[in-house]
Amino acid sequence: xxxxxxxxxxxxxxxxxxxxxxxxxxxxxxxxxxxxxxxxxxxxxxxxxxxxxxxxxxxxxxxxxxxxxxxxxxxxxxxxxxxxxxxxxxxxxxxxxxxxxx
Numbered sequence: 001x002x003x004x005x006x007x008x009x010x011x012x013x014x015x016x017x018x019x020x021x022x023x024x025x026x027x028x029x030x031x032x033x034x035x036x037x038x039x040x041x042x043x044x045x046x047x048x049x050x051x052x053x054x055x056x057x058x059x060x061x062x063x064x065x066x067x068x069x070x071x072x073x074x075x076x077x078x079x080x081x082x083x084x085x086x087x088x089x090x091x092x093x094x095x096x097x098x099x100x101x102x
Contacts (some may be wrong), residue, residue, distance in 0.1 A: 001065060014023070014043075014063055015034070015037060015040060016033060017041065018043045019033060019034045019037075019079070021046075021050075021056075021074065022074055022077055022078055022079050023077035024077045024078040024079075025079070027077070027083050028033050030078055031077060034048070034072075034079070036072075039051050039070070041068055046074040046080065047071055047072070047074070048071060048072040049059060049069060049070075049071050050062055050069070050070040050071060050072075051069075052067050052068065052070065052071055052086065052099040053067075053068045053070055053083065054066070054068070055068065056069050057088075063090075064088045064089060064090045065088075065089045065090075066085065066086075066087070066088050066089075067086040067087045067088075067089065068083040068084065068086060069083065069086045070082075070083060071083070071084055
């Protein structure tokens, strides 16, 4: 295995260990592995951050493109899907949150 392959494997093991922090996963009440693993971007204490969803919404009486960050939070022993409002853009530009820390 080359260095790149080893890094991919190390990351995958880290992601799986993080997922298994949920008691529901360990007890077999939730999927054994994250079904959204391919979209996972970051992990933190009790949170998993994925990609973005953009929705047109009305905000302050104006139509706006609102960017939501998809996440899963560890609540009551289960990973629960949630959305974090990232930005509201009335000019329809793409989000830029590179380097954002959890």
